[in-house]
Amino acid sequence: MAKVTNEELLLSLTTKFGEAIVPEGEPFGLLTVEVNRENIIAVLTYLKAELNFIHLTDITAIHYPEKEKQFYVVYHIHNLVGGIRIRVKVALATADVHIPTAVNIWDGANWMERETYDFFGIQFDGHPDLRRILNVDDMTVFPMRKEYPLEDPNRIDKKDYFFGR
C-alpha cells in the first residue's frame, strides 16, 4: 500500500468533518489537528475504521496555566500500513475536565487514560475503571498540574538555613 501524505490525510478529515477539524500545522512532519470534545470520538472512530489508524501510540495531557482552556488531551495515533502518524488535540476548560473515553475504540486506551487521569485529573467519561495507576493510591493531588510543586514537602536537607541563606 502506498504511503499516505499529510495533505491527503488532512483532506479526507476535512471532507468528512469540515469545520470541526482545525489544522495546527506539521511540527517535525507530524500532522496536528485540534478537535472539540463533542466530535472527538467520531473523529477517532473514523481514523481507525476508515483511515487504518489501528495503533494508538499514546494518550497524554498538557497543562497551559496561561491559556483560557488550560488542559489539552493529546492523542498520538499511528497508521502502520500507510506509514503515517497524526496528533489530535482536544482543549478542555479547567472547571470541566470531562472527555468521552476511547476505550471502546482501542483497548489500549484503558491504561493510558488512567495515567492521564492520575497525573492531570482528566475525567474520561465511560471509562470502565478510572483510578490511579502509577502514583500511590492515597495521593490527593494531580502532580503534573502546574499549580502543585514538583518537590516533596517533607524534604528537609535542602532548607536554606543549612546553607546560610
Next chain:
Amino acid sequence: MSDIQIVAAPPGIEGSGFFATKIDEAIGLARSYSLWPLPFATSCCGIEFMATMGSHYDLSRFGAERLSFSPRQADLLMVMGTIAKKMAPVLRQVYLQMAEPRWVMAVGACASSGGIFDTYSVLQGIDEIIPVDVYVPGCPPRPEAIIDGFMNIQKLVQTESGRRREDPKYQELLAKYGIL
C-alpha cells in the same frame, strides 16, 4: 606462618583453665562477625554492593558471607537505592518481618535523604518509615564506604546491650515509627 588474624577476646578475667567475661560482649562479638545482610537493592548503589560482595572487596571477610534473601533470617537490612513512595510499604513490611536483633543501613544519598530525586513520587529518606542505624553517604558510595558503614554496624552490634529490644529508648524509637 599463617597471617590469619584472630579477633581479640573481649576484656575479662582469665585464669588457669577458665575465662570469664560478660555475656553481652561475648554475644556481641559473635553476632558482629556473623551478620546476615539482606540486600534491598533498587538501583546503582546495589551495583556497588555487588562489587562489595565480589572477590576484590569481599565483604565475606567481615563475616557477612551469607546473604539472606529472606528477611526472617536476616540481621542487617541494607537499603541501597531510591525508594519510591509505592515501594515504601514493601520496605516497611520487609523490616517488620525481620526478627530482633535487627539493624538497618541506608546506603547512598537516595536511601538516606531521597538524593537527587526531590520529587513527589520518591520517599525522602527511608528514615521516614523505618529506623536507621547507619547512613552511608555517596552517590553511589564506593565499596570502601559501604565496608566502612558495615564496620560501624559491627561496632554497634558489639557495644549494644544483648537485650536491646527491652531498652526503653529503643522501644520509644520503634513506637515513633508505629512499630511494636
